[in-house]
Amino acid sequence: MIKVAICDDDPIFLKMLEQMIDQIAKSSGLPAEFVEFETGESLMQYLKQNQNHIDVLFLDVMLGDSNGLEFGQMIRERYPFIQTVFISADIDYSLDVFDLEAVYFLNKPISIDRLTRAWELALRRISNQKESFLRINSRGHHLNIPFKDILYLESERRIIIVHRLSTSHQFYAQLDDIELTIPDYFIRCHQSYLVNMQYIASLAKGRCQISNGQIIPIAQKRRAITRRQYLQFVKDQAQIATN
Numbered sequence: 001m002i003k004v005a006i007c008d009d010d011p012i013f014l015k016m017l018e019q020m021i022d023q024i025a026k027s028s029g030l031p032a033e034f035v036e037f038e039t040g041e042s043l044m045q046y047l048k049q050n051q052n053h054i055d056v057l058f059l060d061v062m063l064g065d066s067n068g069l070e071f072g073q074m075i076r077e078r079y080p081f082i083q084t085v086f087i088s089a090d091i092d093y094s095l096d097v098f099d100l101e102a103v104y105f106l107n108k109p110i111s112i113d114r115l116t117r118a119w120e121l122a123l124r125r126i127s128n129q130k131e132s133f134l135r136i137n138s139r140g141h142h143l144n145i146p147f148k149d150i151l152y153l154e155s156e157r158r159i160i161i162v163h164r165l166s167t168s169h170q171f172y173a174q175l176d177d178i179e180l181t182i183p184d185y186f187i188r189c190h191q192s193y194l195v196n197m198q199y200i201a202s203l204a205k206g207r208c209q210i211s212n213g214q215i216i217p218i219a220q221k222r223r224a225i226t227r228r229q230y231l232q233f234v235k236d237q238a239q240i241a242t243n
Helices: 011-028 040-049 068-080 092-099 112-129 176-178 220-242
Strands: 004-007 032-037 056-060 083-088 102-106 133-138 142-145 150-156 159-164 168-172 186-190 193-196 198-205 205-211 216-217
Touching: 004 040, 011 032, 011 112, 032 040, 040 068, 056 068, 056 112, 068 083, 092 176, 092 186, 102 112, 112 159, 133 168, 150 176, 176 186, 176 193, 186 216, 186 220, 193 216, 198 220
Parallel strands: 004 032, 004 056, 056 083, 083 102
Antiparallel strands: 133 142, 150 159, 150 193, 159 168, 186 193, 198 205, 205 216
16 A cells, blocks of 8 residues: 655645546555645644655645745655655746656646656655665554664564664564565674664674664674674775775
8 A cells, every 4th residue: 555645735636636646556556545735734744743654745836825845845854755746837847846856747737647657656766765764663653764774673572672873663573574674784693683783883702882882782603693794794894985
């Protein structure tokens, strides 16, 4: 299920666009769920309360007296995982939107062919993006957490704790399953821990220290492979830095 938001100050056009997208989504075999907004302010309020719960956003450039491009800029900065398609009756905005790394620009009136193209490009970006984010449901909130921002993952029975620099999140899963999907710069140094090697400050015989000072134990049977993988990681990073 793809979560789609549409923001346009024309309620008739908004409903028409939803019907068109719904038709395309069903034809692609990937149904969509919709939320609608007639103002940029209501959209931003929804995002604040439902973080990471929109996959694709169709955003009108002109929202009454408001500028949709300004809202698009804020969304790109705060919610980079959202794939935004801009809409306008004025084709002169087509160049402006691509400075915001938009998926596509749709000029009103919208053709089904161009809308289909926008939808396909958005889905392609979402598919590629899955390699960069850990998608979880934490206490009713859908979150897309960049892997690069995770210090380490900790397992307590069936609860996974995602440790970041300034916060943490909990969700239900098995660490074995997560290990199959994470980037190769994470290392399983213990049955209960997956550590991001980018944040390892030091490695000793039975423990590793994270850059925030946290000490992570290294299981006896994993010490040799942990050291070998970490040294290879450091070597690879040094080669990248010199290229």
